[in-house]
Each structure stands twice: as structure tokens, then as C-alpha cells.
Amino acid sequence: MTERSLCIVGAGLRGAVLLERVSASIGELLPGEDLVVHLVDPHPAGSGRTWRDGQPGTLVMNTVAAQSTVFTDATVQCAGPIVPGPSFLEWCEAVAAGGIAAPGLPPALRAEAARTRDWSNPSRLLYGHYLRWAHARTVDTLPPGIRLVEHGARAVAVTETEIETGDADTDGAAWELQLDNGSVLRADAVILALGWLPVTPSATESELAAAVADAQLDWVVPDNPIDQDLSRVHAGEPVIVRGLGMSFFDTVSMLTEGRGGRFVEGEHGLDPHRLQYLPSGAEPVIHAGSRRGLVFRAKSHYGAPPPPSPQRLLRAALPALLREERIDFGRQVRPLIDADATAAYYETLARSRPQALARPVAELLLTLEAHGIASPQWQQALALGVPDAADRLDLAHVERPLPQSFASAEEFTARTIAAVHADAEQAALGADSPLKAALLSIGAARLTIVPLVEFGRLSAESFAGSYQDFQAFAGILGSGPPLFRSRQLLALLRAGIVRPLGPELQLRVQGGRFEAASPRVPAHTVRARTLVDAWLPLPAGRRSAEPLLRSVLEQGLVRPFRIDGLETGALDISPHDNALVRADGAAHRSLFSVGVPSEDARIFTIIAPIPGVNSTVLRELDATARAALASMATTRGTHR
Numbered sequence: 224m225t226e227r228s229l230c231i232v233g234a235g236l237r238g239a240v241l242l243e244r245v246s247a248s249i250g251e252l253l254p255g256e257d258l259v260v261h262l263v264d265p266h267p268a269g270s271g272r273t274w275r276d277g278q279p280g281t282l283v284m285n286t287v288a289a290q291s292t293v294f295t296d297a298t299v300q301c302a303g304p305i306v307p308g309p310s311f312l313e314w315c316e317a318v319a320a321g322g323i324a325a326p327g328l329p330p331a332l333r334a335e336a337a338r339t340r341d342w343s344n345p346s347r348l349l350y351g352h353y354l355r356w357a358h359a360r361t362v363d364t365l366p367p368g369i370r371l372v373e374h375g376a377r378a379v380a381v382t383e384t385e386i387e388t389g390d391a392d393t394d395g396a397a398w399e400l401q402l403d404n405g406s407v408l409r410a411d412a413v414i415l416a417l418g419w420l421p422v423t424p425s426a427t428e429s430e431l432a433a434a435v436a437d438a439q440l441d442w443v444v445p446d447n448p449i450d451q452d453l454s455r456v457h458a459g460e461p462v463i464v465r466g467l468g469m470s471f472f473d474t475v476s477m478l479t480e481g482r483g484g485r486f487v488e489g490e491h492g493l494d495p496h497r498l499q500y501l502p503s504g505a506e507p508v509i510h511a512g513s514r515r516g517l518v519f520r521a522k523s524h525y526g527a528p529p530p531p532s533p534q535r536l537l538r539a540a541l542p543a544l545l546r547e548e549r550i551d552f553g554r555q556v557r558p559l560i561d562a563d564a565t566a567a568y569y570e571t572l573a574r575s576r577p578q579a580l581a582r583p584v585a586e587l588l589l590t591l592e593a594h595g596i597a598s599p600q601w602q603q604a605l606a607l608g609v610p611d612a613a614d615r616l617d618l619a620h621v622e623r624p625l626p627q628s629f630a631s632a633e634e635f636t637a638r639t640i641a642a643v644h645a646d647a648e649q650a651a652l653g654a655d656s657p658l659k660a661a662l663l664s665i666g667a668a669r670l671t672i673v674p675l676v677e678f679g680r681l682s683a684e685s686f687a688g689s690y691q692d693f694q695a696f697a698g699i700l701g702s703g704p705p706l707f708r709s710r711q712l713l714a715l716l717r718a719g720i721v722r723p724l725g726p727e728l729q730l731r732v733q734g735g736r737f738e739a740a741s742p743r744v745p746a747h748t749v750r751a752r753t754l755v756d757a758w759l760p761l762p763a764g765r766r767s768a769e770p771l772l773r774s775v776l777e778q779g780l781v782r783p784f785r786i787d788g789l790e791t792g793a794l795d796i797s798p799h800d801n802a803l804v805r806a807d808g809a810a811h812r813s814l815f816s817v818g819v820p821s822e823d824a825r826i827f828t829i830i831a832p833i834p835g836v837n838s839t840v841l842r843e844l845d846a847t848a849r850a851a852l853a854s855m856a857t858t859r860g861t862h863r
Contacts, residue, residue, distance in 0.1 A: 226257035226370070227855045230400055230408055232378045232771065233416035234264035235271020236831060237818050237844060239358040240293050241414055244848035246365050248303040252852040259370045261408050263378050263400070269358030271418065274351035278449045279481050280331070282347045282473055283705065288312040289341035289528045291350065292834040293357045300837055301845035308360065310834040314353050315339040328352055342527050344705040376402040380774040381413060383814075398814065412813040412851040415803075417820055419447070420772065422763035434732035435754075445756040448473040453755070456507050458482075461751040463739045464511040465728060466758035467518040471511065472704045474757040475712070479506050479720060486711050498714040509721045510749045511757075512741060516625055516635075516726025517642055518712065519703035521650040523659045530654060532667040534563045536592060544675055549682050553689030556675060560668045560693070561618055562596040568616040568661040569609070575655040582608040616661055622696050625726055625743070632725075632747040639723040640716050647709045666701020669694065669827055673839070677826045678798050683789035686823075724749060762792040762820050772820065779806035780814065784824040793823035800850035801825070801843065813854040815847050 229245065231238050242260060249258060266272045284291070294308030295301065309317060317323040319337035328336070332349050339345050362371060380401040400408045424432060435442045441455040448470055456462045456478060464474060480486065483503030523529070537559040544550055566588050573584035580587070587608045594600040609615050624642065629635040649656045675681075681690055703709075715721040725741025732738070736750040764783040767773060772794075775781045781803045784793040794816050795804040801817050802810040822828045825843070832838040 226259055227253065228259045228261065228408075228410040228412075229851055229855070230261040230263060230378075230398065230410035230413045231416060232263045232400070232413065233271065233418060233818075234262045234266070234268035234358075234373070235273060235416065235418055236269075236293060236354060237418070237840075238262060238264065238271065238414075238416040239269045239354065239361065240832070240841065240844045241416060241817070241848050242358070242371070243293075243306065243361040244303055244845045245852060246361060246369060247306050248845075248849050248852055249366060249368060251304075252849060252856055253368070255368070256855075257368050257370070258855075259372060261372050261374060261400075261410065263374045263376060263402065263408070265375055265377050265403075267355060268373055269355035270351035271354075272450070273418065273447060274347055274354055276348065276351055278347055279477060280346050280348055281476050281480050282449070283344045284347060284350055285344070285469060285522075285702065285704065286831065287341065287528055288315060288339050288343045288345050290833045291353075292832050292838075293354065294834075295838075295841050295845070296834055298835050298837045299841050299845075301842045303845040303849055308357065311345070311350060311353050312339065312341050314356065315345070315349070323356070325352065325356060327355075342525060344707075374402060374404075374406065374408070376404040376406065377771075379403050379770040381771060381780070381814075382774075382778070383780060411855045413815070414801075414847060414851055415771070415814075415816040415820070416818055417769065417771070417816070419759050419819055420762070421446070421768040422760045422766045423768045425766070431730075431732065438732055438735045440732065440735075440737060441753040443753070443755040445758050445760050447759065448477060448757070451755065453477055456753050456755065458505045458507060460507050460753070461510055461749060462507040462753045462755060463724075463730070463737050463749060463751045464509055464755045464757050465513065465730065466756060467511060467513040467515070468698070468758060469519065469702055469704070470759060471518065471757040472708045472712070474755060475509060475511075475715065475721060476708075478509060479715060480711075482506055484720075486714055498710050500711075500714040500718045500720060502718065502720065506720055507753075508719070509715075510724050510739060510751065511721060512724030512726070512728035512739060514727060515699070516723070516728070516741065516743075517639065517699075518709075519699050520646050520662065521703050521706045521709035523650045523653050523656060523663070524706045525653045529663060532563075532567065532664045534560075534664060534668060534671055535566070536562050537668060537671055541671075541674070547680075550675055550680050550685065551689075552676070552681050552685045552693065556672060557689060557693055558596055560665060560672070562591055563668070564618065564661040564664040565596055565616055566591060567664040568657045571655070571660040572609075572614065572657040575652075575657065576614075579611065579614040580608055581610050584608075616657070618661070621658075621662070628743045628745070629725070630745075632722075632744055635725050635741075635744045635747075636716070636723055640713065643709055643713055643716070647706060647713065650706045650709065662700040665697050669697050669701060670830070670839070673826045678824055679784075679786045681786065683787035686786050687789060722749075730754070762794075762822050764790065764792040764794070766792070767820075775803075775814075780811075781816075782806045782808075784821070791823035793821045793825075796821045796824055798825075799846065801847045802850060812857075813851065815851060817844060817847050 266275050289312045291311035295305045315336040318325045378400050382399050384397045398410045398413045443451045482505035485501045486498045590604040649658050725744035730739050737754045740748040782795050783790045784795040797810045801815045803814045819828050832840045
């Protein structure tokens with residue numbers, strides 16, 4: 224029997240959604256045809272590696288429950304059929320009410336689902352069950368023409384073969400995929416949904432690895448925290464942790480409450496939410512640092528999903544900016560982002576503390592809109608309208624809050640505690656914090672600016688300079704932990720379990736130990752036998768350590784994405800359907816890639832689908848699934 228064949232490599236969130244989108248559109252694009260779909264992933268389909276079962280229940284999502292889905296809804300403007308399904312929050316509510324059986328859900332997670340509210344940050348375990356349930360629903364409702372084969376293996380190579388039918392309209396490519404279990408799959412079309420991938424060491428990292436091997440030290444290299452071997456971090460011993468972002472909080476959780484420690488609340492004067500950490504004795508002493516030196520800022524607690532950010536000036540400028548052949552991010556875009564953040568700050572200040580303003584906020588904002596954030600007119604209006612300088616927004620200080628030097632490690636620790644505490648206080652104010660309103664606007668701008676940045680709209684200089692600087696800053700503001708994580712960190716800082724190292728962290732191997740120090744915190748060097756890198760490597764193109772990507776790069780089947788000759792770490796793809804681009808510049812008809820490996824080409828791929836907002840992720844996946852089906856409609860298929 225002749226049937227067409229599609230291979231989806233990667234069965235996490237994107238891979239599972241691709242299967243659902245193929246199911247939704249096959250009747251239109253391949254009517255009456257039989258299709259076998261090979262879903263390849265060593266981890267369970269739906270949750271994939273990141274959200275798989277078996278990880279600590281203390282690890283939580285960085286997104287609130289109401290902002291997670293895998294189903295299209297009426298707002299999604301895609302060519303494929305809309306097939307609604309429950310968002311993560313709706314699934315939790317239905318499970319709690321008995322409307323969804325979820326037979327494999329353990330009692331503890333069933334109880335968590337019942338406690339989940341729209342602003343909750345649920346456990347990764349619970350979210351993984353939702354993803355696997357959604358995948359199972361897709362499988363149960365596949366149309367008769369689709370046959371699904373799941374392969375619990377890893378694809379390690381792909382090669383191209385030609386189908387010659389004697390008809391130019393039906394000739395095309397076929398693909399052979401080699402799996403690490405020895406199997407070989409043949410497919411008419413292939414979609415790579417690979418997610419975060421390992422990279423080969425840089426020259427500096429190779430030198431460090433050689434020194435580590437010579438000194439017989441332990442280096443836990445960058446990866447998802449649940450895949451790092453933290454058993455190499457011993458109780459009571461110092462450990463150096465590099466990175467203070469999202470992975471840092473997971474690493475700290477696994478080394479503290481994951482080892483039996485407990486956080487308890489108590490009465491502490493005017494701060495009833497101040498936590499105390501009760502150690503188990505199994506914790507190490509965590510010396511942590513990074514380039515910037517401070518942890519990511521906490522997300523605000525709104526008692527609801529985060530409010531939308533208007534970004535009026537940036538959105539109003541989009542049509543004109545999109546007509547530009549090349550955009551200078553620092554000159555044309557960043558001032559608009561900062562102005563919108565400033566407007567959000569003073570609008571919130573006028574509502575929450577109107578006595579701070581001597582003039583109507585509308586009058587202030589008219590000056591801002593008319594003259595711009597860097598103008599003397601704005602500075603004059605601000606001085607008259609907000610008399611107390613302490614009530615004004617200082618974005619330069621927000622971006623670079625630390626002085627050039629500190630007298631001692633104790634001074635830097637005190638400064639860190641004060642900064643985390645002040646940020647937690649602002650986060651606790653929710654919608655009444657002017658500062659957090661400004662920071663929310665900056666973080667949200669990452670999605671608004673996508674059409675201005677993607678597929679090389681910026682100059683290479685602007686992309687590598689002001690744009691990357693902005694992304695690093697916005698990540699600190701918009702990708703931080705839930706508020707309770709910052710409160711836990713404060714307890715650990717006060718208990719001496721976590722000890723900050725300082726900014727511009729420097730590391731070397733000396734005298735048989737790792738040595739870490741900050742040039743801005745003099746006379747303070749930490750020595751340890753173990754180093755943990757608490758961050759995920761960005762896509763690295765030619766430096767990828769993923770065998771499958773190395774295979775297609777070495778064959779010239781794909782090429783890195785370039786901006787004015789600047790080679791990025793992304794794979795080059797076609798903007799409208801994610802078709803991979805060959806080394807010669809021609810786009811494939813039947814080889815595609817979605818998600819993180821093409822970051823820098825298609826911007827902000829790290830996000831997951833959000834319900835009710837015309838999700839860019841769902842639109843991208845729908846377009847790719849339909850392109851794969853369309854490519855098979857022009858070939859005759861092969862025997863399987």
C-alpha cells in the first residue's frame with residue numbers, strides 16, 4: 224500500500240501541537256489520502272524532556288496558569304481549522320470538578336489542580352500531565368486516514384533522497400532519518416521541533432575543561448536543572464554557581480528544599496511575609512554570581528493574570544517603522560519602549576499616589592508624546608509635574624543599579640539583600656506599583672517588537688549591539704521568578720546558605736580549586752571543588768552539539784541565518800512556513816524547523832502559546848503543519 228509519510232522530530236509542546244494541526248488540516252490538503260506520522264522523541268510525547276514526569280514537585284512554571292494553552296481559539300488567525308480545547312487553567316478546573324477524568328493524575332497533583340487559580344504558578348509536574356493529556360486527546364481524535372507511530376528514540380542524522388516519478392510536477396525529495404536505536408525511517412516531509420540543544424565548548428570553555436580534568440574538579444555544565452547531576456554538590460561544601468536567571472532559582476530550590484530544607488513564615492514586625500529557612504544539613508554553601516551581579520526581578524503578584532501593557536507610542540510607530548528598509552534599534556525603537564514604560568509609571572503613580580503629582584498626568588504625557596523621552600521639554604515638565612525626585616522614574620538606574628565598587632563582600636551582600644527585598648515589596652503591590660508597571664511594559668515589548676526585528680530587519684550592528692543589550696535587560700525584568708521565589712531567596716541570603724559573589728564574575732582554576740571573584744568586590748575570592756552553570760546555552764548554529772543538526776549542517780542541507788554577513792546562532796528558515804534554507808540559499812519544500820533553533824531569525828521563540836491573544840506560536844505551528852501537508856500533495860508518496 225502507498226501512503227504518505229511525515230516525520231516530526233521532537234514530541235514536546237511544539238511537536239504535539241504540530242500533530243494536532245496536521246490532524247486538523249489533512250482533510251483539506253490531503254483529502255482521501257493515507258498518512259503515517261512518525262513522532263520521534265526519547266521522552267514522553269506531549270511533555271517531552273522539559274515537562275516530563277519524575278522531576279521535583281517543588282519546581283514550578285514561570286508562567287501563570289491562565290496564560291498557558293496548546294489549543295487554538297477564536298482569536299488565532301490561522302489558515303487551518305480552529306479546534307478549541309481547554310487552556311491549562313480550564314483543564315485544572317475541569318479536573319477538580321470531575322469534568323475531565325485524568326485517570327493517571329496522582330492524588331497530590333489532583334489536589335494541586337483544585338487549588339490552582341488563574342494567577343497560580345503550578346508545578347511543572349502538573350503542567351506535564353496537562354500536556355500529555357492534550358496529546359492523548361489529539362491521538363484519540365485522529366481522523367481515519369492518519370496512522371501515528373511513536374518512536375522512543377533520538378534522531379541522529381537525516382539525509383535527502385530524490386523521488387523520481389517521471390513527472391516534473393510530482394518529483395520531489397524524500398528523507399531518511401537514522402535513529403539512535405538503529406532504526407531508519409523514510410519520510411516525504413520532516414519537521415524538526417527540537418527545543419533547547421547542547422552546544423560544543425568554546426575555546427575558553429575547552430581551556431577550562433582541560434584545567435578541570437587536570438585538577439579532578441566537578442563542573443556541572445549548562446543544561447536544564449533537572450538534567451544536571453547535582454549529586455556532585457556535597458553537603459556543607461562551598462559550590463560556585465554561575466548565572467542568576469531562571470535556572471538559578473531552580474538550582475537553588477533543588478539544593479535546598481529539594482534536600483529536605485523548609486521555608487516557614489513567622490511574625491517579623493511589619494513584614495508578615497518574611498520567611499525563615501530551616502536547613503536540613505544537606506545543603507551546600509552556594510556562592511552565586513553573574514555578569515550583572517543581581518538576580519532577575521520578581522514577577523508582580525496581581526491576584527490575577529498580568530494586565531495588558533498598552534505601549535501606545537511603540538504600537539503607533541509600528542506601521543512607519545515597518546516601511547523602513549533597515550531599522551536602527553537603539554535610535555528608533557528603544558526610545559519608544561522607554562517612553563511607553565515611563566507613561567505606564569506615571570499613569571500608575573497618578574492612580575496609586577496622586578499626591579506625588581503637581582500637575583495632571585495627562586498633561587505630562589502629552590509633553591512626553593510630543594517631544595520624546597530625551598528632550599529638555601520632557602525633563603522640564605517632569606521637574607514641575609513631579610516635584611520630589613524620589614518619586615520619578617530613573618530607568619538608567621534600573622538598568623545599572625550597582626555602583627562601580629564595594630568596600631567588602633559584606634557590603635555587597637547587604638546591598639543584594641536590600642535590592643531583592645525592595646523588589647519583592649514592589650512586586651507585592653501588584654497593580655499599584657508604578658515601578659513594576661514600567662518594568663512590565665519593557666518586558667512585554669519583547670513580543671511587540673518582533674515584526675521590527677525578525678528576519679534581518681535590523682542592521683547587523685544594531686542587532687548585535689543595542690538590540691541584544693535590550694533583550695538582556697528585558698529578560699531580567701520580564702522573565703523573573705514568581706514572588707515567592709524571591710522571598711525564599713531572601714531567607715537563604717539571611718541564613719548564609721546563598722552568598723552573592725558580585726558583578727562581572729571571574730572564574731579560574733588555581734591551586735587545585737575553582738576560584739571565583741568579582742573585580743568590584745575587592746579582597747574576596749571563593750574557592751570550591753564544584754562549579755554549577757545555572758543557565759541554558761543559546762542556539763549556536765555551527766557549534767551545536769546535537770548530532771541531528773550537525774548532520775544537516777555538514778551536508779549543506781541547512782545554513783546559519785545571517786544579517787548583513789553577520790552569522791548568528793540560528794538556522795535560516797523561510798518566514799512564511801519555517802522551511803529550512805539550504806547552503807545555496809534555496810528553501811526546502813519538505814524540510815522544516817520550528818522553535819528555539821531559529822531564534823535570531825524568528826524572534827522570541829522561547830514563549831509558549833497563550834490563550835486569547837492570537838498566539839504567534841500557534842500561528843507558526845499551523846503554517847508549518849499545512850506547508851508540510853501541501854508539500855506531500857505535490858508528490859506521489861513512497862512505499863512504507
